Amino acid sequence: MGADFDTGTFTHSVRFEYLKFENQIVDETKGSNLPLANLGLELFMNGPGLATGANLLAPQTTAQSNHQVKYDGTKTVRSHIIRYGVALNHIQGFTFEAFFSIQPFDATNVGSLEESFAVNSCGAGTSCFPGGISNPLNYPVEFVIVGNGLGYFSELPAFGLPAGGLGPDNRLGAYIGDGWKIKPNFTLTYGLRYVRDTGRTDSDLQAIPQLNALVPGLGNSVRQPNTNLAPQVGFAWDPSNKGKTSIRGGVGLFFENSIWNNLFFDRPLRPPEAPSTLSRSLVVVPEWHFPCRYPTER
Numbered sequence: 001m002g003a004d005f006d007t008g009t010f011t012h013s014v015r016f017e018y019l020k021f022e023n024q025i026v027d028e029t030k031g032s033n034l035p036l037a038n039l040g041l042e043l044f045m046n047g048p049g050l051a052t053g054a055n056l057l058a059p060q061t062t063a064q065s066n067h068q069v070k071y072d073g074t075k076t077v078r079s080h081i082i083r084y085g086v087a088l089n090h091i092q093g094f095t096f097e098a099f100f101s102i103q104p105f106d107a108t109n110v111g112s113l114e115e116s117f118a119v120n121s122c123g124a125g126t127s128c129f130p131g132g133i134s135n136p137l138n139y140p141v142e143f144v145i146v147g148n149g150l151g152y153f154s155e156l157p158a159f160g161l162p163a164g165g166l167g168p169d170n171r172l173g174a175y176i177g178d179g180w181k182i183k184p185n186f187t188l189t190y191g192l193r194y195v196r197d198t199g200r201t202d203s204d205l206q207a208i209p210q211l212n213a214l215v216p217g218l219g220n221s222v223r224q225p226n227t228n229l230a231p232q233v234g235f236a237w238d239p240s241n242k243g244k245t246s247i248r249g250g251v252g253l254f255f256e257n258s259i260w261n262n263l264f265f266d267r268p269l270r271p272p273e274a275p276s277t278l279s280r281s282l283v284v285v286p287e288w289h290f291p292c293r294y295p296t297e298r
Contacts, residue, residue: 009077015070025060027102029053036136042103043136047110050136054102059151063094063159064260081179083191086172091199093166093260094158100147108142154267166263169199177232185238189250193230200258201225205270228255 002015029037035052036043042053072085108114118138122128129137151164158165177191203224211219234250 009075011074013070013072015068017066017068017070019064019066019068021062021064023060023062025055025058027055027058029055030102040103042105044105044107045110045136045139046107052136053105056100056102056105056145057097058102060097061095062097065092065159066090079181082176083179084176086174088173089169089171091167091169091171092158093169093263094161094164095153095166095260095264096151096161096164097153097264098147098149098151100145101149101151104147105145106141106143107145108139110139114139114142153264155271166260166267167199169197169257171198171257172196185241187236188233189235190233191231193232195228195230195255196226197257198224200260200263202263202267202270205267208270225255230254 001017002013004011004013006012030053031038037053039053042051042056044051066089068087068089070085070087072083074084075082115133117140118133118135119125119127121138121140127135127138129135132138152162154165155163156165157163158167173193173195175191175193177189180188180190182188201222201224203222205221207221208219213219230253232250232252234252235248237247239245239247
């Protein structure tokens with residue numbers, strides 16, 4: 001929704017926006033007739049490029065809502081066009097990502113050592129399953145990743161759910177600038193912008209003294225930037241003064257915010273005592289030189 005109007009030598013532009021985004025990832029493999037889809041274990045073999053089983057990234061939901069109000073105005077004063085404006089965007093994020101929760105994930109690097117194991121997995125010259133090195137079930141389990149079945153990546157509530165929230169982030173932007181027509185064929189533009197995000201840094205979390213003991217400063221609390229001032233300057237010049245050629249240039253300082261994914265994977269590891277709702281995974285490294293019979297014995 002928006003409105004544009006003039007009052008004397010002022011122009012005004014007002015905007016309001018509501019945005020809701022939701023993304024979901026589900027698994028379509030388990031319960032199908034695809035080979036090894038229902039083995040009870042995801043198999044990944046680095047070498048032949050074999051990957052079977054359920055989607056290790058499912059189930060997954062990402063949601064975000066934005067409420068934004070924005071005002072832009074101009075004022076003409078002789079050879080100057082003064083521009084100014086302010087915007088506020090209230091952003092709430094949410095994620096639920098129960099990685100490795102449908103099936104455990106088994107990975108194997110395939111080389112000469114692993115192929116030798118496949119041929120002799122149930123004794124000298126005897127494979128546990130038909131096919132020898134052509135059957136992935138004969139290969140060793142080098143490591144297994146098991147999820148805890150929980151998918152929240154933060155302890156913060158959002159969208160009526162007890163956890164998984166990111167933010168809320170209140171993004172503030174304000175600017176003032178001037179377009180000065182110094183000569184009929186030369187215009188100078190300059191301005192200053194201020195930007196601030198309140199919920200993109202995890203700066204509310206405490207420092208990590210164990211990291212500071214390793215490298216001083218490494219475990220400090222994340223700094224919340226509150227003084228992001230961005231100056232800009234540029235020009236437009238018509239050297240012939242005939243309106244057929246325009247030479248333009250400019251330089252400025254610009255600030256970008258941290259993307260949500262940085263917070264998704266940072267926050268679960270930072271609290272001193274992680275809530276029981278947070279997603280975790282366990283890496284199991286078995287002694288794979290013993291025979292492995294999928295899916296129950298090892």
